[in-house]
């Protein structure tokens with residue numbers, strides 16, 4: 001007989017942990033927040049790999065400091081987007097990755113790659129989607145006179161920043177905000193949101209064994 005669910009809704013016996021890879025291009029603060037959350041034994045995912053498309057990404061050192069294996073797939077060294085993605089896919093497969101989190105990963109992925117990972121790949125975007133897909137989200141929110149801003153965790157589908165929303169966090173826009181001050185406030189919300197959204201997304205999967 002399976003154990004009944006605990007009061008928090010999660011299983012009372014430890015489920016298995018989903019093998020998660022995080023793709024980055026830069027600073028890696030969201031990656032670090034996820035990797036730190038995943039250090040808890042009841043987190044439903046294990047971060048088995050951090051991949052950057054840029055060797056100089058600061059996030060690589062942050063991942064290594066946490067003991068997470070890292071790899072670089074330098075997109076410029078591939079003749080095409082497809083060839084880059086083939087190498088990325090092969091690396092993920094070699095590490096038996098089951099789910100992927102994009103965290104400041106600044107490459108647009110082709111439909112072919114996205115379809116291979118459909119339902120198993122999430123992204124965080126620094127706006128309240130469907131508002132402001134793409135770049136410069138904070139400047140656009142300020143230019144529009146928005147009273148609130150935020151971040152969205154969504155499943156990745158072939159159309160950029162348009163997949164089903166898993167979770168959002170909202171922050172106020174304050175008088176005198178610049179794109180930088182607003183970005184800092186949104187980032188703080190992101191760092192709480194993304195690990196939680198991934199846990200909620202993967203918990204049923206982990207519990208299913």
Ligand code: GRF
Nearest residue numbers: 027028029030104124125126
């Ligand atoms: C975050 O604001 C994220 O929403 C966006 O890029 C930024 C990445 O920051 N996609 P970091 O690399 O996690 O520090």
